[in-house]
Amino acid sequence: MKEFFRQHGLRILAAAAAVAVLLSVLTYFSSTSSVLENIAGVLTSPFRAAATAVSDWVDDKQQYYEDVTALKEENAALKKEIAELRAQQRQAQADSEENQLFRKLLKLQEQRRDFTFVSAAVLAHSEDNWTSSLTLSHGTDQDIAVGDCVVSAEGYLVGVVSKVGLNWSTVLTVVDTDTELGARIFRTGEIAVAEGDFSLMGEGKLKLSYLKADEEVLIGDQIVTSGLGGYYPSGLVIGSVESVQTDDDGLARYAVLAPMVDFDALTELFVIVDHDIVE
Amino acid sequence: MNVRQTAALKWTFYALAALLLCFLRRLLLGSALFWGVLPFLPPVLLATEASLEQPKPAVLSGIVFGALCDLVLPTSFPCLYTLAFTCSSLLTATVMSSLLQKGLARAFFSSVLTFAIVDLFKILFLLPRGAAVPAMLFLFLRETLISCVLLLPSYPLLRAVHRFFAD
Numbered sequence: 001m002k003e004f005f006r007q008h009g010l011r012i013l014a015a016a017a018a019v020a021v022l023l024s025v026l027t028y029f030s031s032t033s034s035v036l037e038n039i040a041g042v043l044t045s046p047f048r049a050a051a052t053a054v055s056d057w058v059d060d061k062q063q064y065y066e067d068v069t070a071l072k073e074e075n076a077a078l079k080k081e082i083a084e085l086r087a088q089q090r091q092a093q094a095d096s097e098e099n100q101l102f103r104k105l106l107k108l109q110e111q112r113r114d115f116t117f118v119s120a121a122v123l124a125h126s127e128d129n130w131t132s133s134l135t136l137s138h139g140t141d142q143d144i145a146v147g148d149c150v151v152s153a154e155g156y157l158v159g160v161v162s163k164v165g166l167n168w169s170t171v172l173t174v175v176d177t178d179t180e181l182g183a184r185i186f187r188t189g190e191i192a193v194a195e196g197d198f199s200l201m202g203e204g205k206l207k208l209s210y211l212k213a214d215e216e217v218l219i220g221d222q223i224v225t226s227g228l229g230g231y232y233p234s235g236l237v238i239g240s241v242e243s244v245q246t247d248d249d250g251l252a253r254y255a256v257l258a259p260m261v262d263f264d265a266l267t268e269l270f271v272i273v274d275h276d277i278v279e
Numbered sequence: 280m281n282v283r284q285t286a287a288l289k290w291t292f293y294a295l296a297a298l299l300l301c302f303l304r305r306l307l308l309g310s311a312l313f314w315g316v317l318p319f320l321p322p323v324l325l326a327t328e329a330s331l332e333q334p335k336p337a338v339l340s341g342i343v344f345g346a347l348c349d350l351v352l353p354t355s356f357p358c359l360y361t362l363a364f365t366c367s368s369l370l371t372a373t374v375m376s377s378l379l380q381k382g383l384a385r386a387f388f389s390s391v392l393t394f395a396i397v398d399l400f401k402i403l404f405l406l407p408r409g410a411a412v413p414a415m416l417f418l419f420l421r422e423t424l425i426s427c428v429l430l431l432p433s434y435p436l437l438r439a440v441h442r443f444f445a446d
Contacts, residue, residue: 125310126353128319129422130401133353162353170353177408178355198410202315202418264310 101268104153114276115233118142122266123168132176132201134158136269139165149225149232149272156260157181157225157236158269169271172196173263174238175206182226183208183238190215191226194238194257204263205242208255217244217255233275286336289444293340296436297324304429316418319426320433321348322397325364326371326389327434331381331441334372341368355404363400367393386434387427394423 101119120136127133138144148161150171159173160181172178176196183194190212197207208223221241227234239257246253280288304320311317325344329337345364349357371389379385398419405415 126317128352129316129418130355130398130405131353172353177405177410198405198408199414202414 101153115272116274117270118144118273119268119270120144120169121268125264131178132159132173132196132204132263133162134171134173134263134266134269136161136169136171136271137167138271139167139169141167142271143273144169144271145273147231149236149275150269151236151272152261152266152269154260155237157238158259158261158263158266160232161271171269174259175201175204175263177201179206181232181238182228183223184226184234185215185217186222186224187218188216188221191228192223192255194223194225200256204259206239206257206259208241208257209252211244211253211255213253215253217241217253219243221255223255223257233272285444289440290336290340292440292444293328293437296440297328297344300324300429300433300436303432313425314421316421316425318429319394319422320429321352321360322364322367322393323390323426323429323433324437325368326393327386327430327437329368329371329393330375330385330389331438332372334369334376337368337372338365341365355401359400359404360397363397364393367396370396383430383434386430390427390430391423394419394426398422 118138120138120142122134123137124135125133134150136144136150144161144164146161146164150158150161152158157174159171159176160179161169162172162178163170174181174194174196177198179194179196181194183192184190185192192208192215193210194206194208197205200206208217211217219241223238223241225232225234225236225238237260239259241255242258243256244253245256301320301324304318308318321344325341328340328344332340341364342361345358345361348354348360348364352360354360367389370392375385375389375392379388398415402410402412402415402419406412
């Protein structure tokens with residue numbers, strides 16, 4: 001190397017200086033790029049483009065990989081967050097429903113201070129076609145007894161407890177053929193008997209029997225429990241009069257009652273385990 | 280295994296199969312009404328078992344299954360299913376067995392007979408309360424027809440248990 005520079009160093013220096021001067025002169029006198037620059041640019045342009053393209057592609061792929069990795073992590077984090085939010089939402093919804101139910105119960109309890117309530121969930125609805133019943137989640141563990149009245153959160157009568165176990169009880173609804181309650185027409189105060197009827201049970205209705213011949217019963221009249229005899233509490237809404245009809249023998253009249261509750265939609269009920277007796 | 284152990288095991292498997300079918304019935308059909316009625320499984324299960332068995336075990340199963348149903352289901356009077364299932368299993372294992380060969384047809388007619396007896400008791404109980412006979416007969420007809428569809432899953436399963444222990 002030293003030998004080479006010793007022999008040709010001056011020549012190389014002179015040539016380099018000459019090229020530098022030439023390029024300077026050409027640049028000075030040209031309004032655009034110099035010819036040599038232009039030629040060099042033209043020749044290297046495809047390579048530059050290719051290199052840039054390759055470089056961009058690699059950058060792009062690298063970015064893509066980084067993005068995908070980041071997105072995967074973000075996606076996993078978001079999924080976890082969504083799951084947590086959904087769980088919170090479900091909990092909030094359950095809390096809200098429970099809250100609403102307790103508010104109703106509180107209102108009910110304020111309205112009827114003479115009642116002692118026990119809340120119970122509905123475990124099962126009617127299991128055969130000849131009875132209308134519900135199975136509740138509490139029994140003697142909550143002092144529920146046979147004959148206790150069961151009401152909805154709004155205070156409407158649902159039925160009467162017919163069987164009771166340690167942690168379950170069976171309720172015969174007001175439309176069941178076994179149900180018979182002393183009733184009172186709220187508007188007039190007249191006494192009658194609300195009882196389940198086989199033909200009406202399928203339609204989810206019941207009968208108001210033993211109406212006096214001169215008794216005025218209007219469609220829409222509210223029927224409540226009479227409470228006479230002290231067996232059932234008084235003033236529980238059984239249903240409203242839908243129609244007034246005459247028995248097959250043509251002698252007695254009865255009213256068809258539509259209960260105030262939709263038995264299929266019931267999920268939570270309240271059992272009246274104690275009440276003041278009306279004399 | 281001796282005969283008694285085999286019989287005990289067979290009835291345990293019958294009970295497990297019945298439990299499974301009741302669970303599936305509740306899970307898949309829930310409170311869904313078909314033609315205005317709930318498909319009612321217990322009479323179908325009893326009739327199928329009784330149609331496969333000899334009179335003595337059939338009647339015993341009728342008593343036990345009936346008592347269980349009386350304990351679990353709401354009934355018109357306390358021993359309705361015990362009485363009805365005992366009568367029906369007796370008739371199924373004696374009369375039906377002499378009329379029809381073992382098979383789906385015998386299980387079907389046994390189920391119809393069981394529903395007829397169970398519903399007859401219910402009708403007799405409801406009659407004094409002024410229930411309309413045509414309405415009750417129509418309910419019996421609908422309940423029987425709809426519930427007998429449950430033979431399609433019940434019969435093969437119970438027959439499989441019967442055959443397994445018969446071999």
